[in-house]
Amino acid sequence: MSKAGYYFSAKAFFLFHLHVGTRLALRTFIPAVAIFFALYYVLRPELFLSLMAALLDGGFLLSGISTILLCLIMAGFAARRVCLGLDGWIRHLPAVSSIHRRMAAIAIFTAQIPLLIIMAGLAFISSKLFEVPAAPYLTGLPFVGLVCGLFVMPVKRKTLSRPLAVLAGIFLSSNNWGLFIPGIFLLLATDALSGPLIQKKKHTKFYRPFKRIFLVALINWRALRLRILIPYLLAMPFLGAAQLFIANNSPPPLIAEQMIRFGGTIGLVLFCAILANMLAARRPPWPWIRSLPWSAKSRILSDSSFISIFVLPLLIVIGAMNLNSVLPLVLSFPSFVLYSVFSIRQDAESPIGASGKVLLYGAIGALLLCIFPWSSLFFLGLTPLILKEAIKAEKHQKVSRWVELHHLAAGDSLSWSE
Numbered sequence: 582m583s584k585a586g587y588y589f590s591a592k593a594f595f596l597f598h599l600h601v602g603t604r605l606a607l608r609t610f611i612p613a614v615a616i617f618f619a620l621y622y623v624l625r626p627e628l629f630l631s632l633m634a635a636l637l638d639g640g641f642l643l644s645g646i647s648t649i650l651l652c653l654i655m656a657g658f659a660a661r662r663v664c665l666g667l668d669g670w671i672r673h674l675p676a677v678s679s680i681h682r683r684m685a686a687i688a689i690f691t692a693q694i695p696l697l698i699i700m701a702g703l704a705f706i707s708s709k710l711f712e713v714p715a716a717p718y719l720t721g722l723p724f725v726g727l728v729c730g731l732f733v734m735p736v737k738r739k740t741l742s743r744p745l746a747v748l749a750g751i752f753l754s755s756n757n758w759g760l761f762i763p764g765i766f767l768l769l770a771t772d773a774l775s776g777p778l779i780q781k782k783k784h785t786k787f788y789r790p791f792k793r794i795f796l797v798a799l800i801n802w803r804a805l806r807l808r809i810l811i812p813y814l815l816a817m818p819f820l821g822a823a824q825l826f827i828a829n830n831s832p833p834p835l836i837a838e839q840m841i842r843f844g845g846t847i848g849l850v851l852f853c854a855i856l857a858n859m860l861a862a863r864r865p866p867w868p869w870i871r872s873l874p875w876s877a878k879s880r881i882l883s884d885s886s887f888i889s890i891f892v893l894p895l896l897i898v899i900g901a902m903n904l905n906s907v908l909p910l911v912l913s914f915p916s917f918v919l920y921s922v923f924s925i926r927q928d929a930e931s932p933i934g935a936s937g938k939v940l941l942y943g944a945i946g947a948l949l950l951c952i953f954p955w956s957s958l959f960f961l962g963l964t965p966l967i968l969k970e971a972i973k974a975e976k977h978q979k980v981s982r983w984v985e986l987h988h989l990a991a992g993d994s995l996s997w998s999e
Contacts, residue, residue, distance in 0.1 A: 598663070598684040602691025605659050610695040613655075617699050633703040634711035637718055637756050644718065645751030648700065648725060652693055652750070656729035659692035664734060664778070678777035682734065685778070689730035690723075697722050717761055721753035728753065728768055737776035745771045797870075797883040804864035809891060812855040816895060819848035824902055841906040843951035845899040849910060850917055850943025852895060854936035856888055857921035866926060866978050877975040881968065884922045885915075892918065909950050909957035916960040916967055917943060923971035926978050 636644045663685050701722055708715035732746040745767050752764030802809075823844030827837045870880065892914060900907040921939050949956040 595684055595687065598688035599691060601663060602659070602688035605662060605692035606694050609655070609658070609692065613695045613699065630703065630707045630710055633707040634713050637704060637707060637713045637715055642751065644756050645754045648754035649729065649747065649750035651696065651700070652725055652729040653732060655693045655696045656689050656733045659689045660733035663688045663692070682736065682775060682778055683772070685734055686727060686730035689733065690726040693726045693729065697726055715756065717758050718754060718756040721761055721764065724753045724765065724768060725750050728771065731771050731775060735779050737779050738774055742771050742775040745774065797880070798887050801860065801864055801884070801887050805859060808859060812852040815855060816848035816852040819844045819851065820898055820902070838903055838906045839951050841899065841903045842909060842954065843947050845906065845910055846913070846943065846947035846950050849892060849895055849914055850939065850947065852892060853888060853917050853921040854939035854943065856891065857924050857939055858936040860884070861925045877972045881922055881971045881975055884925070885918050888918050888921060909954040912957035913946060913950060913960040916964045917946065919964060919967040919971055923967060923974060926971060926974035
């Protein structure tokens with residue numbers, strides 16, 4: 582490649598990865614600033630500034646380790662998105678492996694800019710208030726972002742480069758001019774020893790049969806990931822409200838059990854409804870899975886088992902609150918779970934979605950279980966009927982149908998509405 586071609590390819594790669602890093606920085610800017618200001622005013626500004634002054638004046642290990650840990654968290658978040666496509670079409674472009682690695686590091690560095698700006702602002706204000714020198718720390722912060730970008734990337738010789746990257750980050754954020762120059766040399770050594778990027782996943786002999794057996798669970802998990810925490814965040818307040826009512830009012834044991842059954846059922850049903858809605862949106866029924874030698878019943882039971890595994894922590898919490906109240910919920914929750922799976926197979930264009938009918942069914946169940954705990958036997962008896970209807974819905978599911986997306990005209994030139 583000629584020098585001119587090398588220059589233009591490097592420029593194109595730089596602009597591309599700079600845009601990628603900028604989009605990630607904009608995505609993390611509002612949450613990072615919101616969390617910072619919330620903690621800043623809850624824990625008081627004086628505490629934050631005094632901690633930052635102690636960090637700057639506490640020696641190179643304290644300031645270096647604290648800074649690089651925070652930057653590595655943000656860099657790890659950005660690396661999962663930046664490095665996702667580095668093994669695809671981008672490898673066919675006219676650029677050597679070192680350009681791919683360095684430009685990806687620049688993208689990860691750009692994504693860390695909101696955090697680096699917050700830390701630089703705290704260091705600057707603390708240095709003025711407490712008269713602590715911060716010039717070496719402020720100068721080294723951008724280089725710490727580059728070091729963290731090199732650390733989190735999947736490179737061939739990471740056993741050599743990552744220890745050097747950590748040491749370089751500690752030196753560069755040490756707030757010591759004597760360690761700044763060695764930190765720059767360690768940064769250059771990290772880049773030189775990193776080697777090419779790799780994206781190969783190693784599958785052990787144990788993992789392959791495990792993946793075949795739990796294929797549906799793995800597909801569901803890949804569709805949800807950490808979004809699985811959202812139903813917990815919305816369901817747990819109902820359990821907390823029931824516990825607060827008992828703690829503040831000291832009701833008789835019978836009333837306490839009724840409140841726990843009511844709050845626990847509402848939380849459990851809300852969890853199932855939200856999780857079913859997420860699965861219906863992110864992993865709807867699709868034609869390919871019908872080519873596998875699995876029956877409709879096995880597909881229904883696979884989804885039900887997946888939801889049941891994540892319901893178990895809620896049942897454990899309810900049992901810890903009151904052991905007598907958890908038995909009716911244990912007998913009832915199979916029907917709630919199966920009804921949630923059944924709702925995924927129903928009409929996708931329903932105005933109430935997959936969660937609406939589950940919430941209606943669960944609200945009736947919560948009232949009955951609150952007043953009549955023996956009604957759990959009724960819900961247990963409904964379980965085979967719900968399973969039969971869910972299997973029927975799975976067999977008659979038209980997975981090849983065209984479902985038109987309904988957009989608003991505002992901001993979408995290709996929308997159908999006017």
